[in-house]
Amino acid sequence: LYGLHGKLLADRKERLLEQLKLADRRRQRVEQLSGGLRRRVELAKGMLHQPELLLLDEPSTGLDPGARADLWQYLLFLRDELGVTIVLTTHLLEEAERADRIAILDRGRIVAIGAPEELKATVGGDTLTIETDQPEAVIEALRRELQLEAQRFDHSVRLELPEAHQWVPRIVEVAGESLKSIQVGKPTLEDVFIDKTGHRFMELEVEASS
Template structure:
């Protein structure tokens, strides 16, 4: 890839003739990535490569890294605490205190958790949490976001859940179903908060 194309990819064309010390933090980060890519490496080590970048720049960098891997058979090793970055990887290894806690593709790791998170926003979270536990036998927890519970198929549970809770005098304002995230996988395998 030519230097000009690389500058365009990383959105640095307008800064091509500026000195590094005059660049903002995000622009410097993009320059670091461009420097790592300039020689078309066979193996590339990146540490939180898109941290602090604008969404359009992040998307362009991930697209280039995908093409680099596919077209040039480049292997990219990524280290990150931002697990959204790890979603772009083919394989993930979760390392906790120097030991391998889990490994697999993002899909495989999420499947290990195997449970959606259902969140209920109500006018009385404590009463709803107790009712869900009593009526459905599911453990719940409450927090600022509402009543939460884990279930293998959240979408299938919602109609039954709403029917069971209809008898309560407490209105359910909203129900959301979220599949497991890599953050959930990390917390599950390390058994401690991020």
């Protein structure tokens, strides 16, 4: 097993069982374990030979929130305490936020790469989202009255603006009675994805599952 045997193998197994909180399950068969515990066993197997690089394909898929939190606690321990380089794929943008560097893929093509904060800084200022029953009419009114360009996503209209909060009163006036709500926020990775691809991340997930 990776050329390991004897006391060295036994010591590493014991250490991994403790690190991954599996010591009390040592005599159980893997097929008797929950999905989260099975994922820990897979990690233990992958770490047995103390690799410098760990490759993981959507490791948190199918895990409940508690198991996902435990998984990420261990991954961050590997990165921060043991210096392991981890390359993983994920469909969860909140997980991507934890990475040192991320590559955003859209239909198999890399559309952006960099640290999360660097990527968010590429979005033009704040993001402003308008919920409305008449998105096309609002987009046209914004273009005509305020010379602002916006994107439509279902029943919402999205803009990128510096100091977006200063625009709120004028946008409310232009949108009129069709306005349901308006929200201003700092750019997120979802905003980066929209900026680079022209569509929402969730739309790609729905397309992939259909």
